[in-house]
Amino acid sequence: MQERNIIHFISSLATRENEYLRKGIGDDCAIVRQRAGMDQLFTADMLVENVHFDTSWHDPYLLGRKTFAVNISDVAAMGGMPRFALLSIGLSAKYDKQWIDRFMEGVLSILDEYHCILIGGDTVSAEQLTFSVTMIGDVTENMAVSRSGANPGDSIYVSGVLGSAAAGLHICQTENYSIEDTLRTRWPALLKRHLDPSPRVVLGDLLRKSGYLSAMQDISDGIATDLSHICTASSVRAVIDETALPADNELSAFCSVEKQSQVAFQIRGGEDYELLFVVRNSCEDKLEEFVAGNSDVPIHKIGEIFDGEGVSMLTSSGKEINIEYQGYEHSA
Helix, strand or coil: CCCHHHHHHHHHHHHCCCEEEECCEEEHHHHEHHHHHEEEEEEEEEEECCCCCCCCCCHHHHHHHHHHHHHHHHHHHCCEEEEEEEEEECCCCCCHHHHHHHHHHHHHHHHHCCEEEEEEEEECCCCCEEEEEEEEEEEEECCCCCCCCCCCCCCCEEEEECHHHHHHHHHHHCCCCCCCCCHHHHHHHHHHHHHHHHHHHHHHHHHHHHCCCCCCCCCCHHHHHHHHHHHHHCCCEEEEHHCCCCCCCHHHHHHHHHHHCHHHHEEEEEEEEEEEEEEECCCCHHHHHHHHHHCCCCCCEEEEEECCCEEEEEECCCCEEECCCCCCCCEE
């Protein structure tokens, strides 16, 4: 059963209402308002060994950072700021105190970086190493940016570059490289984007404050799937341009040397944790000027929103192909 079908089934059952609940299942975060002027954001993720990470190449310190980067990115995708976190661990007997100490050093380093506080959690014994993270953030009342506001005529943008994290994962999966290996030295940017991603919290807050956005989400499963989420939630169609997809020079060089498809990494690979956002019609120039004057993170227009449904890509050869939900997707 596909992940989105599981989520749809669960949300059809979880229909209870509460006076404080502003938005429930279906976006990057739930929204709860318990005090005037501020909405709280709640998000949770579970990471399972050999499904989401592999400790044979993922250093415990960097794994601790990445475990929380996933949820911090969800809060950033709503234009919010992370505040509190809970961590539950299913711990396998093969991981000793030294490993756990390094993991927690990584956890606390990224939480300190984003001024977020660990406030609780749980530990149990488990056959596979498992982490469950809950993140609580906040955003100005009624200002959270959801997936569901895109309209025909709007423009599609992404921050940073795409595909580097997926290429980094490919490098790790090709062989069990050690930190000192030549390939890691040769492709350091790709490895860093996979092992130690940086959520775009400051940029997400800036984009929200601009007032020019109609929808936003982070890129965790590749834009082919993440843009599909926006289109489904907004009841619109998207077309992106292959030639407009931004790439790090290192990714282009890697794909040339290793005979890999750069565009496949960019649209299907996932784990970029960049922001995918939709800018209201006629606001593109204003948004670009606003971001350029307040941030050093590059943003790129990659497509447009139309009437209809689905997601397609105009290839470099001029052919339009369907890419709807063709990124990474969990199954059960």
